[in-house]
Amino acid sequence: MWCLTSKLKWVAAIILAGCWSSPVLAESPVTSAELYRVVNQVELNRQDQGQWARAAVGDSLVPRDAVRTAAQSRAEILFNEGTLVRTGEGTVFRFPPGRRSFELVDGSALFMIRPGQGDSRINTSQASVLAHGTALFVQHDASRNASIVGVLTNSPLGPVSVTNARGDVTVELQAGQFVSVIDGVIGLVETFLLPIVYQSVDLASGLGVGQESFIAQQSPAVQETINAVRAETLEPLANQVAWIQGFCSANVGTLQDVLQSSPLARLLLPSSIPPPQVTIQMPQSDLLVTPMRSLTGLLWLGNYCQNSPR
Numbered sequence: 056m057w058c059l060t061s062k063l064k065w066v067a068a069i070i071l072a073g074c075w076s077s078p079v080l081a082e083s084p085v086t087s088a089e090l091y092r093v094v095n096q097v098e099l100n101r102q103d104q105g106q107w108a109r110a111a112v113g114d115s116l117v118p119r120d121a122v123r124t125a126a127q128s129r130a131e132i133l134f135n136e137g138t139l140v141r142t143g144e145g146t147v148f149r150f151p152p153g154r155r156s157f158e159l160v161d162g163s164a165l166f167m168i169r170p171g172q173g174d175s176r177i178n179t180s181q182a183s184v185l186a187h188g189t190a191l192f193v194q195h196d197a198s199r200n201a202s203i204v205g206v207l208t209n210s211p212l213g214p215v216s217v218t219n220a221r222g223d224v225t226v227e228l229q230a231g232q233f234v235s236v237i238d239g240v241i242g243l244v245e246t247f248l249l250p251i252v253y254q255s256v257d258l259a260s261g262l263g264v265g266q267e268s269f270i271a272q273q274s275p276a277v278q279e280t281i282n283a284v285r286a287e288t289l290e291p292l293a294n295q296v297a298w299i300q301g302f303c304s305a306n307v308g309t310l311q312d313v314l315q316s317s318p319l320a321r322l323l324l325p326s327s328i329p330p331p332q333v334t335i336q337m338p339q340s341d342l343l344v345t346p347m348r349s350l351t352g353l354l355w356l357g358n359y360c361q362n363s364p365r
Contacts, residue, residue, distance in 0.1 A: 082173030083136035084154045088116040091139070091277060092131035098123045118152040124162070129258075129341070138175070139167040139280045141258045143341030151178075161197040163342045165258040166190065167284045170210065181220055181236040187212035190262060190284045191228075192342050205233030205247060205344060207262065208287035217241065230291030233344055245346045248355060249292045250299075255343050262288045303360035 090097070090112055098107040099114060100121040107123060110130070116122070122130050124146045132140045132148070142148050146162025155175040157166070168175050170188040177184040179195040181202040190207040206215045206228040214227040217234055224241045226234055231249050235242040253263030261270045261281040270281050345352050 082154060085134050085136055085138065085150075085156070085175075086118075088132050088134040088150060090114045090116070090122070090130060091133040091274070092129070094130070095128035096125035097128055097130045098125075116150050118150055121147060121149045121160070123147045133276060133280075136172055137169040137276065137280045137283075138172070139277060141165045141167075143258060159193050159195050161195055163192065163194040163258070165192045165256075165342065167262075167280050169280055169283045170212075170287065179236075181239065183218045183220070183222075185216045185218075186210070187215075189215060190259075190288055191215055192258070194342055194344075199237070200239075201235065201237045203233055203235050203344060204228065205342075206230055207249070207252065207259070207291070208284065209291055210287065230288070231295055233346075245348060248345045248347060248352055249295050250359075251343060251345045251355065253292065256341065258341050261285065264289065264292070299356065299359060300363065302356065303363050 090099075090110055093110060093112050097110040099110040099116070100107050100123065102117075102119045103121070110122065116132065122132060122142060124130055124142055124144055126144050128144050130142045130146075130148075132142070132150075134140070140148065140157065141164065143163035146164060147160035148162070148164055149158040149160055151158050153176070155173055157175070157177045159177065159179050166175075166177060166186070167190050168186055168188045172188055175186045175188070177186065177191075177193055179193065179202045180197065181195065181200055182193075182204060184191070184193060184204050187210045189210045192203075192205050192207070194203040195201070204215070204217045207230055209230045214229050216225050216227050217236065218225040219236055219239050219241050221239055226241055226244055228234060228244065231246055232244050233247050234244050252259050253266075260266065261273070262285050270278055270285075273281065345355060347353075347356070
């Protein structure tokens with residue numbers, strides 16, 4: 056470079072020192088993967104050739120390959136840099152070309168992305184998701200042009216961003232928040248109940264409290280991924296449980312009393328009981344999303360408080 060002449064080396068050194076004063080995170084490319092777990096009927100489509108063949112544990116994937124699961128079937132895909140993707144039943148998942156790119160064509164998937172690997176992009180036909188290394192789930196119903204994105208962790212590098220297909224609206228999600236995108240329209244950011252996810256969703260196995268025995272049964276590479284991501288899931292879970300317990304211990308009686316006494320409750324809970332369906336219902340979904348502002352969420356909270364020690 057012209058600036059590296061003998062006279063200007065000291066200037067270059069100063070400039071370079073200034074440019075490198077902040078740490079630059081390395082981006083680990085996603086170049087290959089293998090099927091880590093297969094449950095029932097799972098198929099592979101090699102290189103977008105349109106031909107599906109029965110898959111087995113250990114099968115390799117390269118860019119432009121796709122995985123499809125039938126009813127009551129699941130697959131777990133371990134990528135070369137440690138990302139673990141768990142797909143639910145009735146799901147089509149593609150591994151498109153790109154340094155850190157994934158595509159959910161239909162169905163549901165939970166992504167465990169190790170921290171420090173670089174930004175990852177997850178796309179559906181309705182949403183583009185940018186994550187910095189975290190655990191999140193994505194559901195997409197191709198027949199209804201509807202996607203749901205929810206986040207389980209808080210990355211130190213910032214929230215997960217969700218942009219609609221047109222690219223003109225973006226929202227940010229923290230742990231315990233989800234959003235729907237239907238026909239290009241992004242809905243309200245909602246809070247969902249993290250304890251229900253860890254108690255009821257098999258795709259999230261290993262991320263909750265007291266699941267060390269499950270983790271110990273996995274391969275060393277999968278253990279490393281789960282433990283790295285789990286370190287970021289436990290604090291948001293504990294914070295939400297603490298808030299729920301505080302809500303229970305308030306013992307103020309009616310929902311209106313709670314709303315008047317707590318600004319946070321006014322944000323999380325509705326002023327009146329809403330109808331049971333507050334978001335889209337995904338068919339054959341392995342992911343259970345229970346919004347706090349739903350009737351189901353309120354019933355769960357009431358039952359939790361009733362059975363919790365005061």
